[in-house]
Amino acid sequence: MPSHAIDITIDQSENEFTVTMKIVGKLTHSDYELLNPMMDNALAGIDKPDVKVLVDLLEFTGYELHALWDDFKFGLKYNKVFTKIALVGNKRWEETAVTIGNWFTHAKMHYFESTEDAFSWLRE
Template sequence: MLQVLDFTKNNVIATKAQENLTEADIQKIHPLIHNIVYHGQKVRWYFEMQDFTGWDMKGLWADLKMDLSHANDYEKIAMVGEKKWQDWITRFMKPFTNADIRYFDLEEKQKAKEWINQ
């Protein structure tokens, strides 16, 4: 499940992922990205993962397609998680985008919010 958080505004997309992400979850983000890009801005994405287990197959494919098609549209991505494999995801993403991507532990989520808004 992907929840859009209340501090989504301007060019910041804030989400919280729990359990498994599906294709429908990924589709929630497309209009937000397109709106930011349409207004000539770069996307800053705060992506919090709590009790996150990954993607189903269609969700993973939709996420990969979205990320690759918007690779140059991201400015910053804050990955906030609770598990070592989530840090690994952050490092895996770096070659596919010019965005500044950083991993923060859940205890550092306030720091991540401050960083994404700088």
């Protein structure tokens, strides 16, 4: 497995989107330079988008400092269009981060240890 990779998929059905991200290794500023235009292009011209997000953190090891700031700005930028965010992980701090994240986001956030359970919740 590579030491760093990010796989992003955006599926659309009218104004409903499902964004799936698998992060391997550290999240970098370059990852956000890729992700931001992808989201902007996908949502362009869509009235009232409904975006559900699944983030696979099973092989995630952390953030570069600049990427941590990018993540904060990304969350602020898309806060109103994200309706559900499912994080799939295997570390206690990730579950705690979801609990804290729920205080600051419009979206419902939930932590899962299984990708299948996360997708089921997103479809509810």
